[in-house]
Amino acid sequence: MQSHGTLVAQLRYLRPRLRTVAGAKSLPSNRCQCISLAAQNRPRPQHFPLDRRWQGRRAQSGAAATVLEQAAEPENLAQETIIDNLAPQEAARLSRVRNIGIAAHIDSGKTTATERVLYYTGRIKSIHEVRGKDAVGAKMDSMDLEREKGITIQSAATFCDWLKTENGKEEKYHINLIDTPGHIDFTIEVERALRVLDGAVMILCAVSGVQSQTITVDRQMRRYNVPRISFVNKMDRMGANPFKAIDQINHKLKIHAAAMQVPIGMEDEFKGVVDLIRMKAIYNEGLKGESIRETDEIPKDVQQLAAERRKKLIETLADVDDEIAELFLEEKTPAAEQIKAAVRRATISLKFTPVFMGSALADTSVQPMLDGVCDYLPNPSEVENLALDRRREEAPVKLVSYNSLPFVGLAFKLEESNFGQLTYIRVYQGSLRKGLNVYNARTNKKVKVPRIVRMHSNEMEEVSEIGAGEICAVFGIDCASGDTFTDGTLGYTMTSMFVPEPVISLSIKPKDNKDLQNFSKAMSRFQREDPTFRVHVDLESNETIISGMGELHLDIYVERMRREYRVACETGQPQVAYRETLTQRVPFDHTLKKQTGGAGDFARVMGWMEPTGALEANQFSEEVKGGNISEKYLLACDKGFQASCEKGPLIGHRVLGAKMVVNDGATHMTDSSEMAFKTATQQAFRKAFAMAKPQILEPLMKTTITAPNEFQGNIVGLLNKRNAVISETDIGPEDFTLYADCSLNSMFGFSTQLRAATQGKGEFSMEFSHYNPAPMQLQKELIAKHEKYLADKNKK
Numbered sequence: 001m002q003s004h005g006t007l008v009a010q011l012r013y014l015r016p017r018l019r020t021v022a023g024a025k026s027l028p029s030n031r032c033q034c035i036s037l038a039a040q041n042r043p044r045p046q047h048f049p050l051d052r053r054w055q056g057r058r059a060q061s062g063a064a065a066t067v068l069e070q071a072a073e074p075e076n077l078a079q080e081t082i083i084d085n086l087a088p089q090e091a092a093r094l095s096r097v098r099n100i101g102i103a104a105h106i107d108s109g110k111t112t113a114t115e116r117v118l119y120y121t122g123r124i125k126s127i128h129e130v131r132g133k134d135a136v137g138a139k140m141d142s143m144d145l146e147r148e149k150g151i152t153i154q155s156a157a158t159f160c161d162w163l164k165t166e167n168g169k170e171e172k173y174h175i176n177l178i179d180t181p182g183h184i185d186f187t188i189e190v191e192r193a194l195r196v197l198d199g200a201v202m203i204l205c206a207v208s209g210v211q212s213q214t215i216t217v218d219r220q221m222r223r224y225n226v227p228r229i230s231f232v233n234k235m236d237r238m239g240a241n242p243f244k245a246i247d248q249i250n251h252k253l254k255i256h257a258a259a260m261q262v263p264i265g266m267e268d269e270f271k272g273v274v275d276l277i278r279m280k281a282i283y284n285e286g287l288k289g290e291s292i293r294e295t296d297e298i299p300k301d302v303q304q305l306a307a308e309r310r311k312k313l314i315e316t317l318a319d320v321d322d323e324i325a326e327l328f329l330e331e332k333t334p335a336a337e338q339i340k341a342a343v344r345r346a347t348i349s350l351k352f353t354p355v356f357m358g359s360a361l362a363d364t365s366v367q368p369m370l371d372g373v374c375d376y377l378p379n380p381s382e383v384e385n386l387a388l389d390r391r392r393e394e395a396p397v398k399l400v401s402y403n404s405l406p407f408v409g410l411a412f413k414l415e416e417s418n419f420g421q422l423t424y425i426r427v428y429q430g431s432l433r434k435g436l437n438v439y440n441a442r443t444n445k446k447v448k449v450p451r452i453v454r455m456h457s458n459e460m461e462e463v464s465e466i467g468a469g470e471i472c473a474v475f476g477i478d479c480a481s482g483d484t485f486t487d488g489t490l491g492y493t494m495t496s497m498f499v500p501e502p503v504i505s506l507s508i509k510p511k512d513n514k515d516l517q518n519f520s521k522a523m524s525r526f527q528r529e530d531p532t533f534r535v536h537v538d539l540e541s542n543e544t545i546i547s548g549m550g551e552l553h554l555d556i557y558v559e560r561m562r563r564e565y566r567v568a569c570e571t572g573q574p575q576v577a578y579r580e581t582l583t584q585r586v587p588f589d590h591t592l593k594k595q596t597g598g599a600g601d602f603a604r605v606m607g608w609m610e611p612t613g614a615l616e617a618n619q620f621s622e623e624v625k626g627g628n629i630s631e632k633y634l635l636a637c638d639k640g641f642q643a644s645c646e647k648g649p650l651i652g653h654r655v656l657g658a659k660m661v662v663n664d665g666a667t668h669m670t671d672s673s674e675m676a677f678k679t680a681t682q683q684a685f686r687k688a689f690a691m692a693k694p695q696i697l698e699p700l701m702k703t704t705i706t707a708p709n710e711f712q713g714n715i716v717g718l719l720n721k722r723n724a725v726i727s728e729t730d731i732g733p734e735d736f737t738l739y740a741d742c743s744l745n746s747m748f749g750f751s752t753q754l755r756a757a758t759q760g761k762g763e764f765s766m767e768f769s770h771y772n773p774a775p776m777q778l779q780k781e782l783i784a785k786h787e788k789y790l791a792d793k794n795k796k
């Protein structure tokens, strides 16, 4: 396989020739894109079940290569002229834009750090703390519930301009920033932020280092190939040790990491940091640390540590960067500029994370982290984003963050506001203007953009245009989360994000029937905003069932219903969201025949049912020859199949991984109807399903537990009792991390037992992994319980 660079060089050579050939319109389409994808030789990310999902994301490469390869397309020749003319101007604009997210374990200080960033960049005039005494709360936690509980529930977007000073010169950077929740139950918020961001700041606590949720966040960043810098916060706390955190990033997260700074003083003596590239001491001054004082005088007691850690930084870089490796082998010391360039290359190519440190609460050393964002995280043109061209069999095409190209944007988040639905859009190509007609690639509907705003937490600033590579929100566009918009000249669609399956459900109803209207309004709004929150009505019990990612997730919606819609609700016990499936192929031949005096019911359906393999979405297909069942009745069969999948025959939970094929049947001249075919299909489904060795599936959770080493035996004991499968144990000098697959059903009450078994020092996080057949005994119990429920209901 040739390197990407070599191929780009070849394309550069070929370009004048391609132009001539393209004039004759004989170039095979997509050749260049194919070469480019092959050149990157990217494996499909592990967590993506469908190829198409990852095609929408990116690999890292230079904008020049992107433009060049796309320009070589005959269809893109018109664009090429524009690109050639605008390149320097666009490149200059984009080089000062950063779209970043802040992600971390719960309570690491994401919101507190963001508050500093907004203050130092002049976005807010004063600092308010999370759960602070002034009772105002941090800017980015704008929901009352967030402020009360001191946790972030929704991701909030904001933007700011950072004046970075280097060698006495000021450079203005425009930063779009998203603060994301730390709790795993709100993981979709992190997923959608990472889907559209170009880089991230991973915050760690200086005392706790890599925690269970840091591991989840790491997984998410890998899923979307997001480069990151790290910030070790809470350096003022007793027991702070940034180097322990760095070791843990190296060993637990398995990404090369090295300190970019060393601390001056520790814990309550923490005063500032030494920048290891420029070898300068940096202190914060002013009431809120707003001014920075830099000096060449590094305190004596820190000099040796600084020298050692600088050496370590260069050694680590030599492992991930060829240029530094060469200098290292020649025993030459790289210059500051060379180190900086290597950190940037290695970070953007996802091989390395530079580690900064400070204390957001003590207003110390947040600004150098912001400089790090500008120096080491990619600008929008350095991240490759792909769309699929529906006019050319969904071939991947690269999007170019240039304003003058046709518009392509992705709606990544919806929010209900006082002024109607607010749709967050990341503009990938072209610019979005007020009054522009845009097309929804999914529905093909045209809409005019009435209002564009830049979000600043819950406040907004009206703008008339947003350039490529930026994030904004628009009003008055009806769409679903994950829809692609274009200007109508392109058949592009971008792939959506990874949406985990809900694992917990509970029944819910308003305490007072007069609130029913508000109740359903709230339900439909929450569902539209959050793809991991689902609502359905159980047809047998007539109960409304809500499903989500965990108990806290559902609790928050019940609480929001009370506060925002004034609907008090009663809820049932949380239940695991089981699934039902079949394991073998079975033929069916079923006739519905009812003769009751007048017109009767008649429908005959034949075919087979089988597992889809790999537990994919349910599928219905028809292979009827000779017109024995008309198109209209086949549609009714499909509806019957979908209805049957909603409520499995075993325990009434949803069916997963079932395929039904109807290949023959019979119709009666007068007695057949759509209803008859729908019912016949449902009856055939039940019969076939029962014969096809059905199974109940339970959600298995990827569980990460961290605790001090002395509790390892206790925790293994707890997990063994739950039949968990331990996949890996990582033992550090003081604490250990254990990775296991546990059934969700066995994890109820685990947090209390973990606390008791570890004197409150252990913590865990769970993330849905996959569905697995439930143990036979449990399957029998669930079926018996469901049968009893049905029998009791029939008696009534």
Ligand SMILES: Nc1nc2c(ncn2[C@@H]2O[C@H](COP(=O)(O)OP(=O)(O)OP(=O)(O)O)[C@@H](O)[C@H]2O)c(=O)[nH]1
Pocket (backbone or CB within 6 Å): 104, 105, 106, 107, 108, 109, 110, 111, 112, 113, 129, 130, 131, 150, 151, 152, 153, 180, 181, 182, 183, 233, 234, 235, 236, 237, 358, 359, 360, 361, 362
């Ligand atoms: N000592 C110390 N405490 C801090 C620091 N930064 C934040 N905190 C405190 O840590 C707690 C959590 O801070 P947040 O900023 O809410 O953390 P978060 O990561 O946004 O929390 P979630 O969004 O709920 O996950 C608050 O009580 C902060 O005051 C710091 O640098 N030093």
